[in-house]
Amino acid sequence: MKQLKLSNQLCFSFYALSRLVTSHYQPLLGALDLTYPQYLVMLALWEHDILSVKALGQQLMLDSGTLTPLLKRLEIKKLIKRVRSKEDERIVNIHLTTAGRQLQQEAADIPEKISCSMGFTTEEYNTLKPMIDNILKRHADE
Amino acid sequence: MKQLKLSNQLCFSFYALSRLVTSHYQPLLGALDLTYPQYLVMLALWEHDILSVKALGQQLMLDSGTLTPLLKRLEIKKLIKRVRSKEDERIVNIHLTTAGRQLQQEAADIPEKISCSMGFTTEEYNTLKPMIDNILKRHADE
DNA sequence: TGGAATTCAATTGCACACAATCTAATTTTA
C-alpha cells in the first residue's frame, strides 16, 4: 500500500503548499484588510480595471457561489463597485473605485516580500512556474 | 507593475493547482462519502492506526479548529472513534473502526486513478515532488 | 416569431481553514 502513504502523495504536497503560501500572505494582506482571494480579485482588476463576474471567475477559476459574496465584501469596503450591464442585464461588471485603484500602490511590494518570505530560489521559480502552469493549461476547461 | 500581474504569480498557480487537484478527487471520494481533507485523515490513520488530534494536525498541517468538527463528522460515519487518553486527559486519540479499516480496500485504486486523471508525467512527479517537499520542509515549523 | 435552450449571477447548504479565545489538564519553577 505504498501508494496510500501520505508522504508519497504529490497531491497532498500541492494542498499543503497552497495553504502555506496563503499563510505567508496573511500578515501582509491583513495590513490592507484583504484576504488572499480578495487580493487575487484586486490583482485582476488592477490589470483590467473592469471585469464581469464571469470573466473574473475564468481568470481565478472560481464560480459565482464563491465570488458573489466575496465581491459584496469588497464593495462594502469601497474598493469596487458592482454595476449591472445595460446592454445585457444578466451581466454584472466589477469596477475599481478610486480607493481600489489607490490600494495598488500599497500592495506594490507584496510580491517581493512574499518571494523573500517563502525563500523561492530562481531555480524553483523557473522550474515550478512553467511546469504547474502546463498542468493547469491542459485542464483549462475545468 | 509586472510583478502584480496575476499570470506572473507563482503563488496563484499553487492555489489554482490545489483546487484543481481536489476537484479531481471529488467524484472518486464522493463514491466513498469522503471529502478530500477527510480522505487525508483516513490516509494517515491507515498508516498509523491510532493518532492523537495533535499528531494528525502536525501531519496534515491543520489545527484543532479544522480537525475537531471534521473528526466528529468521521465519527458520525462510524469510520473512526475519538477516545480521550487515560494517561493524559488533554489528549484525544483517534482510532480506526473496523469499517474505517475496511474502507482502505475501496480506496486502494484512488492514487492510480488520480494520477491518470491529472495526467502527471513521470518527469513532473520526479521534479515537483522533491522540489515542493523541500519548500514545505524549510517552513516545517509553521 | 415564439417556445426551448442557454447564459449569467445569485442563493442555499455544507464543509473546510484559520484566528482568537476558552477550558481543563499537566508541567515548570520559584
Place this chain on the structure above:
DNA sequence: TAAAATTAGATTGTGTGCAATTGAATTCCA
C-alpha cells in the same frame, strides 16, 4: 508544593470553495 506557564483540544466567528438550484435575460431555431 502552590502559583505560573504550557499544552491539548474545543469553541466561536469570519471567509472561502463548491455543488445544486433558482430566476431573469438572452439567444437559438424550428
